[in-house]
Amino acid sequence: MSNFFDKSDLSRKDADKIVSDTLLNCDDGELYLEDTKSESILLDDNKIKSSSYSSDLGFGFRAITGEVVAYSHSNEISKDSLKKSSENLKSTLKSMKGTYNHDISRSNKKFYEDINPLEQKTLNSKLEVLNKVNEYLRKKDNSVKQVTTSFAGEQKSIEIIRSGGEVLTDVRPLIRFNVSVMLEKNGRKETGVYGIGGRQSYDEYLKNDNWKTVCEEAFRIASVNLESKPAPAGEMKVVLGPGWPAILIHEAIGHGLEGDFNRKKTSAFHDLMGQKVASEGVTIVDDGTIDNRRGSLTIDDEGTPTEKTVLIENGILKNFMQDRLNARLMNTKSTGSGRRENYRHVVLPRMRNTMMLSGNQTQEEMIKSVDKGIFAVSFGGGQVDITSGKFVFNCTEAYEINNGKIGSPIKGATLIGDGPSILKEVSMVGNDMMLDPGIGTCGKAGQGVPVGVAQPSILIDKMTVGGTKL
């Protein structure tokens, strides 16, 4: 746990006083202190390309009255700097008056340990693993022309001081291990990427030579793509594999169910609460409470304990994801979804681990039922236009389906669909729900936060596939 005050002329008492004084006539707000230590070690092109370490310390001071948010942040934790921020907040809100809401729920549950993953493994042992990965893949096959592998780890300590002196703290470990391999055969080049991670020590993820599994998966994806043919273009049936393809749900549905877009009525879902937005059998939750998952949080960045929020239950829209500001303005309570990338950013309602729950059909049945379509197993990034509801994502591993059978692999193509209607096109939900391997980062308003996704195999009756073959 970081002590934010021991090397500063600012005492905790001073900080409490400035916070309470600044927020006196405000509806909400807090002082958020953050200390992040992070490292990244990268092997590329047969060499350790970079080995870097970063230490980032700072505060973000927020005052809210009505709908107006005043924010000021600095990386200098001092009396002077906090006072300057305080004046800045006061001047923005000077003509407004609110009543501070002291209510904040508490919980003793923790979803990860207070560890520092950076210090639990020596630099040399990390370098050793990266070198083993490189050798293993290059020995594996002549077609391997490039290997990139990396470790990234961080420990983020936060402290939230609310008006009246209430203090909330959290220590968050996060690691990621990644392998990317490029193959070249008969003049064609293709890459395959795979990674794992979460809120545990590196060794938890690397036990039992698990790094080999990651290598094999990256190699397999690249090999499949070497044989890929141009993707078809046009509307067709799409079977999505389990796990990471749930990025579709994240983009298509998840963002549109974040509180801010609905309060501002810019989301296509803002007037659909209680209505049927998905086929029967479709249930989607956003869960911050799964042990050690990348998207899990003990408390969110406003101090609210996270929870499992039911977004869609059996096709019916049940809840939006809320931070304190949007919850207050929409007359509901925070779902523990208030997040920020770091102290430089304001809190926004964000996803944690977004999951579609299992149904009772099998992937085999889905494939069999498709005359012409595609089977998408893995994706790169996705994006959504909240207002029009249109979303896209890019296949990194996909196959043609012809007459109920899986055919050749196809080149990376973009799939495009309409968020509010896509879940109504889901005609089968599989019994094979799977979590993603722990690699997701979600971007919103220039802020990236770690997230998770999960889903079973699903059959979508109609989506546009953006290939080149007509």
Next chain:
Amino acid sequence: MVKDQEYLKSKASYCLDLAKKLGATGSSVTVGHSISETVNFRNNTLDESNRSDGLAISIETYLGKKRSSISSSNLLDDNIKTLIEKCFETTKNTPEDEFNSLPDKELLAKEIKNLNLYDETHFDNEKKIDYLKELESVASSEEKIVNTESSFTENKSNFILANSDGFCNGYKSSSFSASCVTVAKDENSMERDYEFTSKRHLSDIKGAKELGEKASEQTIRKLSPNKIGSEKISIIFDKRIAKGMLGAFAGAISSNAIARGTSFLKDKINEQIFSETINVIDKPDMNKGVGSQIFDSEGVKSDTLNLIQNGILKNYLVDTYNGKKLNLKSNGRCGGTTNLYFDNGKISFEDLLKINSKHIYVTETIGHGSNLVTGDYSVGATGFLIENGEFKFPVNEITIAGNFKDMFKNITLASDLDFEYSVNSPTMMIEGMTVAGK
């Protein structure tokens, strides 16, 4: 006030001295300070104010051919000392890489040309609020506009880059930017669009009225879109999308991608990759240029590069490390391009629209569908159907796909280039791409 050069220099030399004392054979350090103030409006009222004050330091230490780096936002001498010790410890334990090196001394920038990148004017929050009030009242005046969000940001920064070979330089820069996002609604649809302006000097930004009008007009015309069938059709890219092609091109000619062999443009120097009419230039010394720089992030002087001349690839973007690997000299592009643009074509915008009887005019793309290893391109798009030179109706939920190798050879440019951003393109037509729709 943004910290002055003296303060930043003293921090930088403290670091270099310390690294030397510890036994580093070389080191380089960047110290920067940046202050920015943002005001956001929503539906004609104040929504958010945000003040950001940030110091940052990054240090690289060398022991022969061994190298590692650290960065921090905490500039207390105590903390810096701990970090440099840690950095050098890591350096010692990192394997050698024969290409690791500080930049060649003779390539370092000698003189600091004044490019007018700093405007000391302070546009205080009250003035920002006045600007946004006017902007939003214009943007929301049409009945179909149901939501407006706008923002004004003023940024001032200063930095010093110093290394153990005696380089020690830096300069102040500023930016003023305003943006407006509008949402329009009719009985069939809800659509969003935007307009944006960003300049080094306050007096050069677009007026509030112009910005608001444009955002509103661009959003309303997107209402009630149709989906179209799948076909091969020529595509016209609005300037704001056309410049994205340059982004992909720049990624593919970065010396990093070339040295690693992961670019579809590897080994294409002196080959025809665009049609003969195309020229691409990267010009670092534009007066007040949004992407202007005097030297790159290693201190290497950057000169104007003709990247594509009459369709032929003439240069990669080279930094020190990858340059040594490729046996090329750094051309001052560590950190990428500066002011990158396609030279004007010979045909007017109006005539471009009439080249074919039918086009798709793309105003927005979504998704990350560029694969720089294979050149494959596939993204979601919205825009308009154009027939006989006239805008017919808005189109959405389509994808456009092709391969850069073919797309680059089929580009026709209009003659309407202007320098709004750091990457700029005239309106662009590409033939032979596939649209997937219904």
